[in-house]
Every structure is written in structure tokens, then in C-alpha cells.
Amino acid sequence: MPPMNNLSVRRTRTILGYLGLLVLMVLSACAGQPTSHKMNEVTALATAIKALGPEVDPLEADRAARIAFVHSGELALQYQITDPPLIHNTKVNMGLRPRGLCWHWAEDMETRLTQEEFETLDLHRAIANSKNPFRIEHSTTIISRKGDTMFDGIVLDPWRKGGQLTWIGTRADTDYKWLPQRQVLISKQERKRRRARN
DSSP: OOOOOHHHHHHHHHHHHHHHHHHHHHHHHHTTOOHHHHHHHHHHHHHHHHTTOTTSOHHHHHHHHHHHHHHHHHHHHHTTOOSOHHHHHHHHHTTSSSOOSHHHHHHHHHHHHHTTOOSSEEEEEEEEOTTOTTSOOEEEEEEEETTOOGGGSEEEEEEEETTEEEEEETTTOTTOOOEEHHHHHHHHHHHHHHHHHO
């Protein structure tokens, strides 16, 4: 069998993406969620990703949107989501569920999207509430046009609604003030060092 070229690989991924979306729609239909709504959401996200800039490959935008929705559903099944996010967090922390904390969702979403090796899109990790003692810290994955910062991208957050993907422009997401994950982790390390010196 001859080796596959990039176009063949992309076509195969596109076909597999559509098959995955079909599986997700069947599962959603079993849960009483209309499939047309899911298709509309995938299309809306793909349109928003394309709108990040003219350099964004429309096929990559379509693929990223499909994967974001399909993988959210797959993770909800893997994590055994049956409760709202905070209750599920408690179950994870008690050892009653394998995964499902916000950083699990973010890590697994980033890992899956990274496998696509997008050429016109970048992925970012972000954290909110790291300095807010009254709210739990929250992690997410953000997708942007290649070369843009996370602040010009779109938040992909399946944790917020227990496996149903929430997507919104980073700057438009008034529920959370997102900061780059690296910046938050460095800040935490510096605080820990200062405490150790005192």
C-alpha cells in the first residue's frame, strides 16, 4: 500500500471526524438532544474559528469545531459524567470518578486537538480565578489563529456544562478572567518561594 500524502491524511481525518460527529449525534439523540441543534452548534463554532482571520484554513476550522464537540461527548462518557460540574469534582476528589476536573477536560481537549497538527491554528492553555479566594480555579483550552495570543481566540470549555461544550471569545467570556497557564504557574512558584523564605 503506497504511503498517504498530506491531502489523503486530511481527507481521512475529515471522514473520521464526520463519523465521530455522527456517533455523538446518535448518543445525543438518545439523551433527548436534537441532532439539528448539535449540527448548528458545530457549524456556528466553525464559522467563528474561520472569522479569526483570513489566514485560517476553512477545512481546519471545520475539523477543529467537529473535534471539539465530538471529543467533549467522548470525555463525558469516559469521565462518567452524571452530575453538575461541582458535584462531579467532589466525586473525583473522593476517588469515586476517574477524571473530570476542569484541568482534565482542558488537558484532554488540548491533547486531542494537538494531534491534528493544525497549520493555521494555535492552541493555548488558560487559567482563571487563580487569585480569587471566593471562586475555584478554572482551566480551559483556547484556540486561536496561528500567531495570535489566547486573548484573540475562542475558549473551548466542556467542563462548565458537564460535557456540553461552551465556546465563546476569550475577551467576551465575562464569567472568567483568563490568564495564560504559564503565567499563572510561574506566579504560583514565585509565591511559594517567597513563603518558604519567610
